[in-house]
Amino acid sequence: MTADPLALEALLDRMHEAxxxxxxxxxxxxxxxxxDAGATLAPPQSRATLERLRRKAARNDTLLAASLCGLRAAQRRIAELRSLEQGFSTYDGAGLKHRHPQDRGALSKRF
Known part of the structure; x- marks a missing residue:
């Protein structure tokens, strides 16, 4: 069974809203x-419909890329905060690493 281009367009609009x-x-x-709709899409009857689908898919692609970038930034920030919770490290003049434990709970009180 083939999917109607208008059904795909409605799904792309719902995706945009989400x-x-x-x-x-x-x-x-x-x-x-x-x-499913993309895999079984019937050929659009007009060039205008095809162009509208292309624009909506491109618009959603841009939003998905931005969302992914934001999610990755949040993951990095969470990892950074977790790392700080474990303490921090410094190096002395001889290049030796020294661990400095963090007081438990002090960092979480800041956030």
């Missing part, structure tokens, strides 16, 4: 239907 709203649950629920 991306703008940061609704990860909605994005997850759209993954299967989007993949």
């Amino acid at each position: 991306l703008q709203g940061g609704d990860l649950a909605a994005l997850e629920s759209l993954a299967g239907p989007l993949a």
Whole structure:
């Protein structure tokens, strides 16, 4: 069975709304239907429909890339905070590393 280009367009619009709203649950629920619709897409009847689908897919791709960048930044920040919770290291004049344990709970009180 082939998917209607208008159904794919509606899914792309829903994906756009979910991306703008940061609704990860909605994005997850759209993954299967989007993949199915894309795999079974009937050829669009007009060039305008094809161009509209292309623009919406490109728009969503840009938002997905930005979302991924933001998620990775958050992961790095969390890892950094966890690392600080373990303490920090310094090097002396001889190049030897010295660990300085962090007082438990002091960092978490700041956040």
